[in-house]
Amino acid sequence: LAKTTQPISMDSYEGQEVNITCSHNNIATNDYITWYQQFPSQGPRFIIQGYKTKVTNEVASLFIPADRKSSTLSLPRVSLSDTAVYYCLVGDWGTGGFKTIFGAGTRLFVKA
Amino acid sequence: DAGVIQSPRHEVTEMGQEVTLRCKPISGHDYLFWYRQTMMRGLELLIYFNNNVPIDDSGMPEDRFSAKMPNASFSTLKIQPSEPRDSAVYFCASSLTGLGNQPQHFGDGTRLSIL
Numbered sequence: 568l569a570k571t572t573q574p575i576s577m578d579s580y581e582g583q584e585v586n587i588t589c590s591h592n593n594i595a596t597n598d599y600i601t602w603y604q605q606f607p608s609q610g611p612r613f614i615i616q617g618y619k620t621k622v623t624n625e626v627a628s629l630f631i632p633a634d635r636k637s638s639t640l641s642l643p644r645v646s647l648s649d650t651a652v653y654y655c656l657v658g659d660w661g662t663g664g665f666k667t668i669f670g671a672g673t674r675l676f677v678k679a
Numbered sequence: 680d681a682g683v684i685q686s687p688r689h690e691v692t693e694m695g696q697e698v699t700l701r702c703k704p705i706s707g708h709d710y711l712f713w714y715r716q717t718m719m720r721g722l723e724l725l726i727y728f729n730n731n732v733p734i735d736d737s738g739m740p741e742d743r744f745s746a747k748m749p750n751a752s753f754s755t756l757k758i759q760p761s762e763p764r765d766s767a768v769y770f771c772a773s774s775l776t777g778l779g780n781q782p783q784h785f786g787d788g789t790r791l792s793i794l
Contacts, residue, residue: 597782603782604718607786608787608790609785609787609788610683610770610779610785610786610787610788611722611770611772611785612701612785613782613783613784616780616782618780629701654722658780669714669722669723669724670721672721673719
């Protein structure tokens with residue numbers, strides 16, 4: 568199963584760009600890289616997903632190098648409401664099965 | 680459009696009692712997942728269904744846990760008998776397909792406390 572490694576926590580200030588990098592050295596050919604955000608007392612919420620190169624949506628950008636062994640979630644101009652836990656997931660098919668593994672995530676704290 | 684709906688939001692019960700958690704997935708989604716989240720172990724996948732059929736229950740901690748999906752719009756996770764170590768937040772999620780590029784949509788969870 569593909570395993571991900573992320574920093575446990577990060578601090579930032581309002582208005583700054585935040586980059587969270589995730590390592591997934593054992594990523595498989597069919598795997599997609601997906602990022603979720605979780606606020607207290609809520610379920611994880613999908614942010615962005617990619618397979619290779621760069622993906623951008625209204626919330627974030629995702630940078631994936633050619634070897635796909637890591638990815639970086641970029642949050643432009645964060646606000647206090649971006650304080651949350653961010654999970655990097657790599658879809659792992661296995662044999663005839665489907666599993667995604669949530670790691671410990673990165674706890675982002677945005678300060679005023 | 681309605682997301683994944685879980686009930687109850689909170690459940691407090693005494694050890695030994697039966698607990699039933701409920702989930703209504705997003706209409707049209709073929710996959711349903713049950714997760715458990717604790718501070719110590721993070722978010723763990725317990726079981727998932729495809730078209731109402733359990734596919735992988737290897738994450739279910741023990742025989743006290745059971746899950747059913749009698750139809751496409753309803754699933755239950757049952758714990759009998761419950762124990763204090765079962766205290767956690769239980770999430771249900773659904774996805775359109777099982778493909779790696781289909782994100783899972785989570786409910787807001789059931790916070791379970793076993794006294």
